[in-house]
Amino acid sequence: MLICFFIAIISSFISDFVGIHILNFDKSPISAITVAILIGLLSRYFVKNSSIFNSGYQFCIKKLLKVGIIFLGIKISLSEIVNFSANSLIVVIPCIVLTLLGVLNFRKYFSITEKMGLLIGVGTSICGATAIVATAPVINAKKEDVSYAIANITLFGLFSMILYPFLAKVLFSNDSMAIGLFLGSAIHDTSQVTGSAMIYSEQFDNKDVLKIAMVTKLIRNTAMAIVIPFIAIKYNSDSFRKGIFLPKFNLFPIFILGFIFFGMLRTFGDYNLNHENLAFGLFDNLQWNKIVLLISSTSQFLLIISMSAIGLTTDLGGIKKMGIRIFYFGFAVALLVGVLSITIINIFIL
Numbered sequence: 001m002l003i004c005f006f007i008a009i010i011s012s013f014i015s016d017f018v019g020i021h022i023l024n025f026d027k028s029p030i031s032a033i034t035v036a037i038l039i040g041l042l043s044r045y046f047v048k049n050s051s052i053f054n055s056g057y058q059f060c061i062k063k064l065l066k067v068g069i070i071f072l073g074i075k076i077s078l079s080e081i082v083n084f085s086a087n088s089l090i091v092v093i094p095c096i097v098l099t100l101l102g103v104l105n106f107r108k109y110f111s112i113t114e115k116m117g118l119l120i121g122v123g124t125s126i127c128g129a130t131a132i133v134a135t136a137p138v139i140n141a142k143k144e145d146v147s148y149a150i151a152n153i154t155l156f157g158l159f160s161m162i163l164y165p166f167l168a169k170v171l172f173s174n175d176s177m178a179i180g181l182f183l184g185s186a187i188h189d190t191s192q193v194t195g196s197a198m199i200y201s202e203q204f205d206n207k208d209v210l211k212i213a214m215v216t217k218l219i220r221n222t223a224m225a226i227v228i229p230f231i232a233i234k235y236n237s238d239s240f241r242k243g244i245f246l247p248k249f250n251l252f253p254i255f256i257l258g259f260i261f262f263g264m265l266r267t268f269g270d271y272n273l274n275h276e277n278l279a280f281g282l283f284d285n286l287q288w289n290k291i292v293l294l295i296s297s298t299s300q301f302l303l304i305i306s307m308s309a310i311g312l313t314t315d316l317g318g319i320k321k322m323g324i325r326i327f328y329f330g331f332a333v334a335l336l337v338g339v340l341s342i343t344i345i346n347i348f349i350l
Contacts, residue, residue, distance in 0.1 A: 001056045007043075007308035008301060011036035031199045033307050034162060040311020050312065060309035065191050066255040068302030069214065073262030074295040076211045077270065081263050087177060088216040090348050091185045095340050096223055099125035102336050110329040115141045117329070118231065119149035124333045127221045128153050128189025134224060138232035148323070152330035154314055157188035160334065165200035171342060174204060178345050180212025185220065186341040188334070193217040195307050198300070218256045266292065 011032045019028020044050055103121035107114065119141055123132040129150045136146045164183055172178040179200065187193045197213035200206065269279035269288055279288040 001060060003043075003053060004040075004057065004060045004305045004308040004312065007036055007039050007312075008032075008304040011039060011304060011308070012301075028202075031202050032304055033195045033198050033202070036304050036308040037158070037162075037195070037311040040308045041314055042311075044312050044314060051315075054313065057309040057313045060306050061191060061313065064302050064309075065194070065306035066258075068299045068306060069190070069194065069218075070255055070258035070262060071295050071299035071302065072210075072214060073259040074266050074292055074299070075207070076215070076263050076266065078260075078263050078267040080211060081215055081260065084177075084180070084212050084215040085219060087181060087349055088184065088212075088219045091181050091341060091344050092216060092220050092223065094344055095185050095337060096125045096220070096227065098340055099333065099337050100227075103333055106332070107329065110325050110332070112325065112329050113145070115139050116145045116149065116326070119145055120152055120326075120330055120333055122227065122231075123149055123153040124156075124188050124330075124337050125220075126223050126227060128157060128192065130190070130221075131224055131228070134228050135231060138228065139235045148326050151315075152326060153188045155327075156330055156334040157192040158310075158314065160187045160338070161192040161196040162199070164338075165196050165203060168200065169204060172345075172350075174206060175350070176206055176208035177212060178349055179206075180209045181216055181345055181349060182341050183209065184213035184216025186338045187217075188337075190217055190221060191306055191310055194303055195310070198303060214259070218259060222256065262295070 014035050015028045015030045015032040019030045100118075100121050103117045104114070107117035112120075118139060119132050119135060122135050123129065132146060132149045132153065135141070164187060168179040168182050172182065180197070183196050183200065184193055187196050193213055194217075197210040200213075201210040269283075269292075272281065273279045273283075273285060273288055278284060283291065
């Protein structure tokens with residue numbers, strides 16, 4: 001955890017030093033997120049036995065990332081969450097359904113098993129590694145299948161996290177809604193979406209994109225609670241009828257409620273401030289703004305720490321082992337999700 005903490009500090013320093021003091025920009029064009037991931041990747045690749053710290057890295061990814069996302073809710077009002085959700089559903093539902101149908105139909109052209117296809121399909125369309133790990137037991141997937149599927153998601157998710165913010169700028173100019181929907185629906189893992197949206201927000205000074213992308217991704221995450229039980233029933237229908245297979249589904253991402261709570265906190269605090277001159281009857285305008293800024297800044301730093309951990313846990317050597325067929329298939333599925341997202345946004349949103 002301390003390693004991730006120090007990389008986050010160093011990344012922020014490098015971002016500001018190079019962008020502001022060397023390149024003479026008012027605001028650094030180099031994202032601290034990108035720097036943190038690259039330092040993490042290089043550290044993992046060149047430092048031997050760095051994997052002994054994996055439990056700490058995983059804590060940063062699984063716990064601190066969620067806390068950062070929860071605090072991120074302070075930047076968005078409840079009305080924005082509702083408004084963004086309507087457009088997000090229009091994009092997310094077809095993307096998930098069409099991706100899974102596509103995976104099941106064209107996996108045979110890559111000589112990929114149905115189970116491997118499903119793991120990569122749910123990981124790409126819903127929630128990255130979390131969806132893969134949640135799906136694996138209900139279809140009795142092998143450990144090798146899970147490892148290769150996660151390696152696939154890691155590789156193409158990392159690639160899209162860095163590339164898609166700039167692609168989105170080209171495709172959608174600076175349309176906040178379209179770009180946020182694209183980043184939130186086309187990139188795989190929650191951490192990758194967060195990193196990509198932060199890169200765009202920092203590089204192009206558009207804070208709304210981060211809000212929209214996060215709401216879109218959190219809606220995708222909740223789809224696990226519907227899709228994975230459906231897959232379990234489909235693949236274990238005989239066992240269900242006999243009462244043999246009774247999995248426990250604990251698939252709703254609880255941290256989403258925390259994100260909404262902080263959105264409500266911001267909404268009611270601003271409302272009180274506008275109508276009674278005191279947020280919650282306690283804080284004046286200056287005090288309330290300081291509280292919001294503190295929570296927001298803490299969120300951003302926690303997310304940079306999490307991105308450091310993403311780099312430190314990306315095993316480039318493991319990715320090499322997954323095989324060319326799986327590589328091509330994963331690329332095809334990642335491309336499919338991206339094309340579907342762009343197409344749906346252009347048809348129904350723009």
